[in-house]
Amino acid sequence: MGREIRMVPPNWEHPRYTTDNAPDNSLRSVVGEYIPMMDQSYEDAAAEWITGFEQWQKGEHEDQHKDWCSDIKHYWEYDSPPDSDSYRPAFTEDATWCQGYETVSEGTPFTPAFETKAELVDWLVANGDPVHGAITKEQAESFVDQKWAPSMIMTIDKSGASIKGGIESLQSE
Incomplete structure (x- = not known):
C-alpha cells in the first residue's frame, strides 16, 4: 500500500x-x-x-x-x-x-498521465501529494525513479514520534 x-x-x-x-x-x-x-x-x-x-x-x-x-x-x-x-x-x-x-x-x-518522467516530477513538485502535501524536487525524482513509496513512515527517537508521508520520506540513492 x-x-x-x-x-x-x-x-x-x-x-x-x-x-x-x-x-x-x-x-x-x-x-x-x-x-x-x-x-x-x-x-x-x-x-x-x-x-x-x-x-x-x-x-x-x-x-x-x-x-x-x-x-x-x-x-x-x-x-x-x-x-x-x-x-x-x-x-x-x-x-x-x-x-x-x-x-x-x-x-x-x-x-494526470504524463509523456515523460520529467513532466511527472515537475507536476509533483508544483502540486504535491494530495494527502501529505508538498514534495521537493529530490523527493519527486526519487519516487519516480523507485516507482513506489509507502503510505507513510513513522519514526520514534529521543525527541518523540514523527510521521512523514511516504514520498516525503524518500531519499535519493
Missing part, C-alpha cells in the same frame, strides 16, 4: 464511476470518482490464477507444501479467483506514459 508509478497508454483516462456502474452507497454518491483498479488486466490476472490453480492440482505450487498451508485443501481457499471489477481494462496501445497512483485501494490516480 502506498504510492506507485504506473505505465499507461498515451492520454490515458482512468475509468470513473457513472450512474450505471456506481455501487449503491447510501452515505454518498461516488459518481464521477475514479474506480479503484489493480494494475493488470482482468484477462492477465485470470490467466495467472489459472496457472496457479493448475500447479496446485498437480501438487506443484510453491506454497502448497509449506506449514502455513497444511490445512488448505483447495486452491481457491489459498487464492480467490480475480474479480473482473477490480482490474483495469486491457490496454489497446503500448503503455509509454507514466502516472502516479495511490494503492491503499486497488489503485486510483492522484496525478
Whole structure:
C-alpha cells in the first residue's frame, strides 16, 4: 500500500464511476470518482490464477507444501479467483506514459498521465501529494525513479514520534 508509478497508454483516462456502474452507497454518491483498479488486466490476472490453480492440482505450487498451508485443501481457499471489477481494462496501445497512483485501494490516480518522467516530477513538485502535501524536487525524482513509496513512515527517537508521508520520506540513492 502506498504510492506507485504506473505505465499507461498515451492520454490515458482512468475509468470513473457513472450512474450505471456506481455501487449503491447510501452515505454518498461516488459518481464521477475514479474506480479503484489493480494494475493488470482482468484477462492477465485470470490467466495467472489459472496457472496457479493448475500447479496446485498437480501438487506443484510453491506454497502448497509449506506449514502455513497444511490445512488448505483447495486452491481457491489459498487464492480467490480475480474479480473482473477490480482490474483495469486491457490496454489497446503500448503503455509509454507514466502516472502516479495511490494503492491503499486497488489503485486510483492522484496525478494526470504524463509523456515523460520529467513532466511527472515537475507536476509533483508544483502540486504535491494530495494527502501529505508538498514534495521537493529530490523527493519527486526519487519516487519516480523507485516507482513506489509507502503510505507513510513513522519514526520514534529521543525527541518523540514523527510521521512523514511516504514520498516525503524518500531519499535519493
